[in-house]
Amino acid sequence: MCGITGWVNFERDISDQREILTRMNQQHEKRGPDAKGTWLSPHVLLGHRRLSVIDLESGMQPMVRQYGDRQYVITYNGELYNMPELRQELTKRGYSFTSTSDTELILAAYAEWREDCPRYLNGIFAFAIWDEQRQQLYFARDRIGVKPFFYWRQGDDFLFGSEIKSLLAHPQVEPVLDEQGIAEVLLIGPARTPGIGIFRGIYECRPGHCGWINRDGLQIKPYWELKSDHHRDDFQTTVERVRELFTDAVRRQLVSDVPIGTMLSGGLDSSAISACAAQVFAEEGRGPLPTY
Numbered sequence: 001m002c003g004i005t006g007w008v009n010f011e012r013d014i015s016d017q018r019e020i021l022t023r024m025n026q027q028h029e030k031r032g033p034d035a036k037g038t039w040l041s042p043h044v045l046l047g048h049r050r051l052s053v054i055d056l057e058s059g060m061q062p063m064v065r066q067y068g069d070r071q072y073v074i075t076y077n078g079e080l081y082n083m084p085e086l087r088q089e090l091t092k093r094g095y096s097f098t099s100t101s102d103t104e105l106i107l108a109a110y111a112e113w114r115e116d117c118p119r120y121l122n123g124i125f126a127f128a129i130w131d132e133q134r135q136q137l138y139f140a141r142d143r144i145g146v147k148p149f150f151y152w153r154q155g156d157d158f159l160f161g162s163e164i165k166s167l168l169a170h171p172q173v174e175p176v177l178d179e180q181g182i183a184e185v186l187l188i189g190p191a192r193t194p195g196i197g198i199f200r201g202i203y204e205c206r207p208g209h210c211g212w213i214n215r216d217g218l219q220i221k222p223y224w225e226l227k228s229d230h231h232r233d234d235f236q237t238t239v240e241r242v243r244e245l246f247t248d249a250v251r252r253q254l255v256s257d258v259p260i261g262t263m264l265s266g267g268l269d270s271s272a273i274s275a276c277a278a279q280v281f282a283e284e285g286r287g288p289l290p291t292y
Contacts, residue, residue: 002077003028003049004149005161006128007170008137010215012156013042020170021045024159027166031077037061039073044130044137048075053256059101067095067111071132074110076103077162078125078147081252086120110138118142118210118223122252126205128160136214143224145194145207152202158213164197176200250276261290 005024007014021038025047029036032049039046039062048061062075080086080102087097087105095108102123109117110129118125118140126147128139139160141149151160152167159167167173177185181198192198194206205211211220233241250273254260262274278289 001031001051003031003162003166004075004077004126004128005047005166006075006137006159007045008043008158008213009156010043010135014045015040015042017045021047024161024166024169025049027169028162031162035060039064039075041130043135044073046073046075046128046130053079053258059099059103061103063101063103063107065104065107065111067108069133070111072107072111073130073132074103074107074127076106076125076127078102078123078127078142079253080105080121080123080125081249081255082122083255089120114138115210115212116223126162134214136212138210138212139205140210140223141205141207143208143226149205150197150202151205152197153213153218154201158218164199164202167202168199173201174199246272247276251280254280259290261292263292 005021005028007017007021007024018038018040021040025036025038028049032051034052035050037048037060046062050061052059062073064071064073083102083105086109090105090108090112093112095112097104097108106117106121106125106127107129109120113120115138124142124146126141126149128137130137139149141147148162149160150164150167151158152173154172157172159170159173161167168175176199178200180196181200184192184196184198195203197203205220208222208224209220210223211218254277262270262277264270264274274289274291281287281289
């Protein structure tokens with residue numbers, strides 16, 4: 001699952017605030033029990049808690065990479081499902097890789113396509129990348145919003161985290177419930193208005209959105225939107241297309257360097273996923289699929 005957090009301030013040196021960053025990062029311990037890491041610079045602090053799934057040895061974060069005279073640092077929560085295609089495309093464009101992790105692929109994708117990089121990613125993700133040359137923090141969230149990304153901004157400070165409690169671990173952030181927050185809890189909950197973080201001043205990067213903060217300020221924009229259109233395929237074509245998409249989605253999510261299992265509720269969705277996963281396991285000689 002993993003957890004990410006960070007702090008940006010362009011007006012003062014915050015590199016001596018390791019204790020606060022550690023406290024923010026610690027809030028994600030249950031999301032990432034396998035490893036932890038921090039990265040500190042004068043104006044940006046990044047933290048990461050890791051649940052290891054792919055490339056257990058070389059996928060540690062925050063990850064730093066140098067491309068020419070440009071340095072990038074990433075903290076990332078998620079999983080890419082188009083790793084082979086993305087690696088092939090970036091390799092053709094001159095990039096080389098020292099790991100098999102999707103984290104390094106996202107860094108190279110940002111180096112190549114900058115703010116357009118999420119358009120090339122098939123997966124679930126929330127990440128932040130510090131661009132040293134441009135002195136800018138870029139962040140993005142997956143199209144459906146599977147992975148969370150909350151943020152808080154006041155004055156010169158910008159904080160972000162996978163969970164609200166990582167922001168509340170910062171001494172400047174207070175858990176204040178105003179009328180909007182109370183309405184979210186009592187009238188809408190457990191759902192929530194997209195973009196609202198319950199507590200005053202806390203927001204979330206909405207699904208399908210990306211943003212960046214630099215000395216000119218904060219900007220957030222959509223990179224993808226779901227469009228409604230007429231369905232023109234006949235019944236048989238629809239069945240084949242849905243089966244193709246479903247099978248492809250399940251197959252892509254079975255890539256892992258640790259054991260995989262499925263959880264069965266007895267419903268149609270978990271049964272269909274397990275049946276498809278078991279078929280893939282059989283085709284690849286991976287043995288029986290563990291289920292719970």
